[in-house]
Amino acid sequence: MKKTLSPGAWKKTAFPKYTTQLMNLANQTAQGTRPKVVGQMSELFPQYRRSTEKPSVEGWEQWYREQNPEAIERATDKICGQMDSLKEAIRLIDRDMIRDWVEDLVVNKTYQGLYYQQLILEEIAAERGESWRLATPEEEAQGVDGYVGEEAYSVKPSTYKSMDRLPETLRGKIVFYRKNAAGELVFEVEEQLKGGRR
Structure with a gap:
């Protein structure tokens, strides 16, 4: 059986080259998007889906922000702090160190x-x-x-x-x-x- 689904549109954010790799690295160390910081998405998203008959990325964003008003800022703060540490470390790296x-x-x-x-x-x-x-x-x-x-x-x-x-x-x-x-x-x-x- 072959089916085609139309999941709808969502926001696409463009990032400059290499920036997402560095942010991912900072996040891995800072653990900014761990469930204890941003919530358990595998539990939260089904709750949102049960709350509406017309799911959308805008609806999810609004629902999530109402449930976790400080989460995105807390995660951002943790990752920013780690990114500052990475910037300092990058300045120390030269060919000899590599x-x-x-x-x-x-x-x-x-x-x-x-x-x-x-x-x-x-x-x-x-x-x-x-x-x-x-x-x-x-x-x-x-x-x-x-x-x-x-x-x-x-x-x-x-x-x-x-x-x-x-x-x-x-x-x-x-x-x-x-x-x-x-x-x-x-x-x-x-x-x-x-x-x-x-």
């Missing part, structure tokens, strides 16, 4: 991440009495870092737990690792999440 960052990413962080993956997979395999292997490039593209026996694993730093949206879909069992105060590698295995984790 080169240092690229080198740190490509050499140090790649070595650390891949070395930790190997250590963790080896440890899990030893505990289970099974063989292990790193993922192929094709398997990596599907969010798998390695296998112990036939079980797929994604091995990630514990910072992934706090991300609103992961940069990739993780498949199989998920292993989160961190270094403790003594410099030891600590990891925990989470059970497989249906459909992966995004």
Whole structure:
């Protein structure tokens, strides 16, 4: 069955090139559009839809502002503060710093991440009495870092737990690792999440 829907018109706001990327970055750090600041949209929008027989973007805007009169200003303030911090940081960045960052990413962080993956997979395999292997490039593209026996694993730093949206879909069992105060590698295995984790 094929159908065509006409959802109606809405406001289109034009932004200069790169500005939305920077505002998104500032918002990710400031968490300006989190539900505790602007409300839980998946609950608010259905409430609005139940309140009218003729939904429109103008109607939604009016309803939302009545329900949350300070929300947009609170979110704007949080993001503006973070944007000011980003502007200061951008002024510090030069070619030498960029080169240092690229080198740190490509050499140090790649070595650390891949070395930790190997250590963790080896440890899990030893505990289970099974063989292990790193993922192929094709398997990596599907969010798998390695296998112990036939079980797929994604091995990630514990910072992934706090991300609103992961940069990739993780498949199989998920292993989160961190270094403790003594410099030891600590990891925990989470059970497989249906459909992966995004």
